[in-house]
Amino acid sequence: MPTFVYMTRCDGCGHCVDICPSDIMHIDPTYRRAVNIEPNMCWECYSCVKACPMHAIDCRGYADFSPLGHSVRVRREEEKGTISWRIRFRDGRVKDFVSPITTQPWGEKIPKLAELARPSDEDLNSQLLWSEPDALNIDTGLPVMAKEKFKQGVYY
């Protein structure tokens, strides 16, 4: 379902241009609204659909194998931490789904490592990464394996 843009909803804000991982959402030179310039390089990842503040972007399944008349639309609400979907089949059946997308205020629980305690030079030579071994939640420390256990040959 490559994406397309509803003429009646797009206000040309540029959010889809900014987010598209495939660089295919661009501004149309005649209408100054968004357009998918390369539908065959669209993964239907919905990044632009979710980012559009106007719900102006939708997908129509790839013409190779998707008959018309379907709809899979989404409402991603960051403040609520939810994503809601409505699937409408070609024959009219409808299915709704809602899932969480975060459990924490965005970014708040992610540390700025520059502000935490510095590691020592010795730590740099160890095999431990930041927050380890504590973050592994085990008492036995980082697992290790003696080099001698490495053997050449065929093992099934």
Place this chain on the structure above:
Amino acid sequence: MGSKTVFEDCDILIVGGGMGGCGAAFEARHWARDMRIVIAEKANIDRSGAVAQGLYAINCYMGMQWNENQPEDHVRYARNDLMGMVREDLAYDMARHVDSAVHKFEEWGLPMMRDPETGRYQREGKWQIMIHGESYKPIVAEAARKSVDKIYNRIMVTHLLMDENHANRVGGAIGFNVRTGALHVFRAKATIVGAGGASHIFKPRSVGEGMGRTWYAPWSSASAYALPIMAGAKMTQMENRIVLARFKDGYGPVGAYFLHLKTYTQNAYGEEYESKWHDHTKAMVGEYIDHHPTPTCLRNHAFLQEVAAGRGPIHMVTKEAFQDPHKETVGWENFLGMTVSQAVVWAAQNIDPKYVNPELTTSEPYVMGSHATCSGAWASGPEDLSPSEYYWGYNRMMTVDGLFGAGDALGGTAHAFSSGSFTEGRLAAKAAVKYIRDHAGDKLKISDQQIEKLRKAIFKPMENYQVGRNEIVAGSVSPSYILPIHGLQRLEKIMDEYVGGISVNYMTNEPLLKFGIEKLKILQEDLEYVGAEDLHQLQRAWELQHRTIASECVAQHTLFRKETRWPGYYYRGDYLKLDDDNWHVLTLSRRDPASGEWEMEKAPVYHIVD
């Protein structure tokens, strides 16, 4: 275009801000408070890489805290799935660290599902845990954003830069801004490649609009391989492409269906078919067919044989499981969380798995290093684990000094997936910091000459187009240039027909491969004449260059390995059997940057456990 140049002098450059790049960026700050750390990202880091769309599962989690699995179990599992061969040091190293990354993801806000009875993470299978991961990538990207000095979004990195004061040492990277057209020169003491693997090197099953619906993201343009190859790094296991058995057309994932929903496959006549092919497969691969779980390629092999025998299509039996409303919800949300297309296909074709058993298909091949195969650069393992053939001083450093890798870029580490790629990034970053400290006295030299030569090459496709365009009235047909899409389609056709794609049922042999390599060389000559109308097309032109170089590497490796190691992924018609006596080895290649000639060699496989 390219008249403006932006210089960035940094300590650590991370090329590609996917899961691996974000892990590297985040971790690097912990070890290097005083260093300048930057990311060069092709798209927008909030939605880039293979996880842009989200994930519904984290496929690599040990669960050591609940004694569910240990790192050596993971090594056994990955080794078995790849028919006996992975870099076990790298696999073990990733596995022993991966849990700490997953625990942090949960702390940061990633919604994990929990088993209501045990309170543990909800297992999908032995290694997979289930998540509501629509925002997996934005959450992880935020961690990277908090650690780095600067993120350069929309930079298509085209080449690595080489230090002119020390032989075989990387000095950063160069590329262009897809929006402004400025040339970006990154001079860095260490470079970590976290770029993407290769979709669209083999012709996909859908070639119209649907060519975008490849299993792996269309923006995964093989830069993970082309950048190190062009710098003269050694590559490993590049023949080990992967073919996915997936829901037809949308390539919707089957993991949750098999493992969690307990759906199963049958042929068009409602029969179980895998056991039928046991003896046939055993004659090809020996006792690998008796392993549990059955290696993925061998299950593919049974699928292909059954279809070739005229009893296709293969169906996933969903009707039973989907009577349970909870399972039905999981089945749909699984797609909405990571492959929306499959929901679209089913809505469009009126397929409700509650009432219809959907069709499966086998995909075109992909080359990548983070999912269930292990193509990528040959890199050093950790000091405490690796035998001498696998160790040269810095964990995850390639055979070019100062050049590190993570995710798709690293060879030998199968089944890392999202969490493992992030972990590899962390490991690479720590080692890169150590490398920079140890080489504090080094003065790098990137001459203007090197930069100017590359500037000319980088913007040449636009020049080709502008000049050549005068020759024709209009349209896309020119005798003097080809468009990136033309080159891509030729590449896909060559790889498909000569290197074992779908149209030949994944079959190839020495004569075919030699023809294919010759055609790839001619394609590379023609790529000098790619025409790019604008900056977007210039990005496509360079993605094509990267795909083509990686493809040649794939063909060379496929030619070198004279056996059929992974039936179901590809077949060497001239060596239709697995050959452990001669080929229980990792294949290595190096392309001489000056001559373009390839050298192939074998490297030993070391095993950790019986």
Place this chain on the structure above:
Amino acid sequence: MITNNPIADVSVFIPPLAMQLYVIAMLVLVVGETVLDTLHKKSARYFFENAEKSKAHRERELSGGEKVSVALKTAAHDVLASGEFCNSRRRIAHLLTMYGFIIFIIATVILVFGYPAAIGTTPAWVPLLWHLGALMVAIGGYWFWFSIRVDVAAEGYPWYRMVRADLFIVSLLATATFALIWSFFQWVGAGALAVLFFWLFVIASTVLFGSVLWSKFAHMFFKPAAAYQRRVSEADGSRDNLPPPADQPEKFGLGIKRELPRHY
């Protein structure tokens, strides 16, 4: 300058009747081309058919009163207050140019038809409005042109790159700018320059009003219809197939959406 009636000076070399005919001609052009555009593109038919199509998915039928109330809301929020713009800077810029343009047009009509030649007798507030309107268009318009315009903001194009979508804004800005310069030269007594910029003003405004078929000018008729239909679909539950908003409190703040779309 700002209380000076610029039209009055022009009447020395252009008869007021000609000016009045010109204004009427522009009006006819705009109306005519808009009607032609609607017929040619069949946009009215699209709106009608789309409304019919969405009827199948609506959860309830709107009463006549509700439809009026939706229309009033559309007028108050979307049309009069540019509420459709998600970017607040863009909304402010649009309000400036829109109201500036309306004020400018009304003032021009009053001047051309009411005080075309009566030097010294024009009430000060009319030219004052005329200048204020032009100035508002210029401020909102140049702000938009140099920094808010999506081609510059998100696409990274230089400000001087021009495409067909710019026909409307460029001719609008040229009209307002030339009007102000013309009035300035007239005020300082630079006769020849005043005449030059007057004619540039006439050319710009002719392009502005005459290019409806090719420019984005027609959006002022298209957009209210679109906004009305969107509001109807929300009120009757058809929601253009969108899922309803989730029933959860807003407690997580903004993630990706907190930043402006200019990551390059």
